[in-house]
Amino acid sequence: MRRDSPLPSILREPQFVVSAHLPKQWVVDSVAEVAFAGRSNVGKSSAINAITQRRGLARTSKIPGRTQQIVFFRLRPGHYLVDLPGYGYARVPQALQEHWRHTIEAYLSTRSALKGLVLLMDARRPLTPLDNQMLTWSAAATLPTYVLLTKADKLGRGAMADTLRRVRNTVADYSADVVVHPFSAVQRAGVEEARAQIVLWLEQ
Ligand code: GDP
Helix, strand or coil: CCCCCCCCHHHCCCEEEEEECCHHHCCCCCCEEEEEEEECCCCHHHHHHHHHCCCCCCCCCCCCCCCCCEEEEEEECCEEEEECCCECCCCCCHHHHHHHHHHHHHHHHHCCCEEEEEEEEECCCCCCHHHHHHHHHHHHCCCCEEEEEECHHHCCHHHHHHHHHHHHHHHHCCCCCEEEEECECCCCECHHHHHHHHHHHHHC
């Protein structure tokens, strides 16, 4: 069995603070935060839980795409992990999709405490139109971005190598400040690397 390094102290006691529907509900004392984004069902909750070693910190919504809130978890005073609403669920009403678009664009473009974005894409179908929209916004905000190709356990080695090459080529067209790594919550692959980047962003 693989032995994990000890959890960095900043990630040890995440506390749910607020599930914000409107920008005025966003926490105001943040000096450094890292946000997670991805299409619904991409494995975002599983990734947050693996990275923080908390089984039930981020919860899967029963109805995908219905949870439109931005969830803030306090790590330390002034330091947060932020769970952005999952996107791309086809049956979400137009009005909710518009709400998502406005809220996320506003969040990414104005949030000065935001130090980095963890953008999750399904390794079997990365670079959906909304994934590309996220890359456009993060590049416009000059936001360092760490792409996780999730559910890597579902791809063979060769297919993963091809996918990595393709996604790395594409993201380079958006910004030089994007890296791409395979990730599997099930096999715990890429967890420590993602964690190390998140801690660097939070403590820089
Ligand atoms: P979210 O909607 O993005 O928060 O996604 P969840 O974390 O709830 O995961 C969605 C589904 O994908 C669930 O059925 C998970 O069990 C599954 N899943 C999540 N991570 C992995 C992974 O690394 N490998 C595999 N095979 N399945 C995963």
